[in-house]
Amino acid sequence: MTSSSALVVGGGIGGLATAVGLRRNGWQVTLLERAPSFQPLGSGITLAPNAVRALDALGLGAELRARGTAQGAAGLRVPSGRWLMRAKVEELEHRMGVPAFALHRADLHDLLIGALDGVDVRPGHTVTGLPEANMLAFDGPDGPGRLGADLIVGADGIRSKLRQVLFPAHPGPVYAGYVTWRGIVPADRTPAAMSSSVTESWGRGQRFGVIPLGDGRVYWYATQSCPEGAGAGDTLAHLAARYASWHRPIPELLAATPPDAVIRSDVHSLVTPVDSYVSGRVALLGDAAHALTPDLGQGAAQALEDAVTLTALLGSGGEVEEALARYDRARRPRAQQVVRASAQVGRVIQLRNPLAAAVRDTLAALLPASTYLNATVRTLDWHPPRLA
Numbered sequence: 001m002t003s004s005s006a007l008v009v010g011g012g013i014g015g016l017a018t019a020v021g022l023r024r025n026g027w028q029v030t031l032l033e034r035a036p037s038f039q040p041l042g043s044g045i046t047l048a049p050n051a052v053r054a055l056d057a058l059g060l061g062a063e064l065r066a067r068g069t070a071q072g073a074a075g076l077r078v079p080s081g082r083w084l085m086r087a088k089v090e091e092l093e094h095r096m097g098v099p100a101f102a103l104h105r106a107d108l109h110d111l112l113i114g115a116l117d118g119v120d121v122r123p124g125h126t127v128t129g130l131p132e133a134n135m136l137a138f139d140g141p142d143g144p145g146r147l148g149a150d151l152i153v154g155a156d157g158i159r160s161k162l163r164q165v166l167f168p169a170h171p172g173p174v175y176a177g178y179v180t181w182r183g184i185v186p187a188d189r190t191p192a193a194m195s196s197s198v199t200e201s202w203g204r205g206q207r208f209g210v211i212p213l214g215d216g217r218v219y220w221y222a223t224q225s226c227p228e229g230a231g232a233g234d235t236l237a238h239l240a241a242r243y244a245s246w247h248r249p250i251p252e253l254l255a256a257t258p259p260d261a262v263i264r265s266d267v268h269s270l271v272t273p274v275d276s277y278v279s280g281r282v283a284l285l286g287d288a289a290h291a292l293t294p295d296l297g298q299g300a301a302q303a304l305e306d307a308v309t310l311t312a313l314l315g316s317g318g319e320v321e322e323a324l325a326r327y328d329r330a331r332r333p334r335a336q337q338v339v340r341a342s343a344q345v346g347r348v349i350q351l352r353n354p355l356a357a358a359v360r361d362t363l364a365a366l367l368p369a370s371t372y373l374n375a376t377v378r379t380l381d382w383h384p385p386r387l388a
Contacts, residue, residue, distance in 0.1 A: 014286030014303030015155030021311030042105030044219025051301035072196030081247030160288035187216030
């Protein structure tokens with residue numbers, strides 16, 4: 001019996017996870033990646049319990065756990081260092097049954113790439129269109145070409161070409177009102193007094209997060225509410241000046257960060273929901289379907305949920321259109337709810353008005369840690385369907 005074939009567009013987390021799941025279910029999988037090669041990129045990433053469950057379903061949980069779990073104190077602070085809320089990361093594992101992780105994004109990519117046995121990976125291929133229902137057009141190293149398959153998966157990011165082709169009336173991504181910087185402090189430059197605490201500090205239209213990684217490095221992120229494109233030419237020194245008066249170890253972390261380890265991004269999301277995540281035998285997933293702001297740390301998690309759900313419903317073949325319809329019904333309501341929730345959280349944290357920010361901080365300090373944990377249950381307590 002001839003196995004079913006799939007074309008996966010995009011070599012990010014969602015695309016790689018989908019290729020792994022389909023291949024393990026017996027599909028013939030070709031993965032098209034626009035970049036000429038897979039290179040270590042990005043900065044840190046946090047994997048909440050729902051993302052961990054998805055990786056468990058793909059058979060990658062043991063390797064993930066070998067990289068270490070997130071442990072220690074966690075909480076919210078203000079620029080002076082005063083705590084608004086403190087908890088233990090282990091409390092999340094106790095509640096959810098699986099731990100959370102913090103690691104370099106490149107390490108997660110390596111984990112997924114290492115599981116691509118049998119997948120035909122084709123870097124340097126840019127998809128240009130869908131000339132037929134089950135066929136992709138692309139520009140590759142050897143010129144233009146076409147490929148057909150039983151299934152096409154669009155995991156080609158927030159500016160997805162496949163989404164544009166399938167839903168030309170969709171307005172696309174919208175600026176969320178703030179910019180983010182992300183950086184990694186090498187293990188040999190980590191401040192001596194660095195604790196294992198995972199923290200986020202809230203200012204007025206600003207925030208700063210600190211996440212120690214298991215290998216001694218520290219991942220940090222900063223945000224600033226501003227017009228789109230503002231500060232595009234700012235250096236690490238400009239950023240350090242903005243946070244010079246904030247509590248330790250923020251100034252020390254910025255001073256220890258190599259300038260080439262900083263990534264600046266205007267934050268965008270798909271505010272207008274996509275009408276469907278499928279069309280014929282084409283499925284969208286990850287940012288191509290539901291790009292969200294980073295305020296809940298759910299971008300990678302939702303892409304992994306998509307990948308596991310899609311591959312489980314498709315199984316080892318069968319009626320592709322029926323499986324895709326079930327995928328759409330399973331994923332679209334949940335993912336779009338997470339998109340809305342993330343945007344709402346971002347609007348509160350990025351408040352610039354002094355009075356509104358003061359009220360926010362007062363309310364945050366009054367709520368017990370258990371209330372914050374309870375509020376995450378709807379998002380994090382996801383269980384994957386079984387892979388066939």
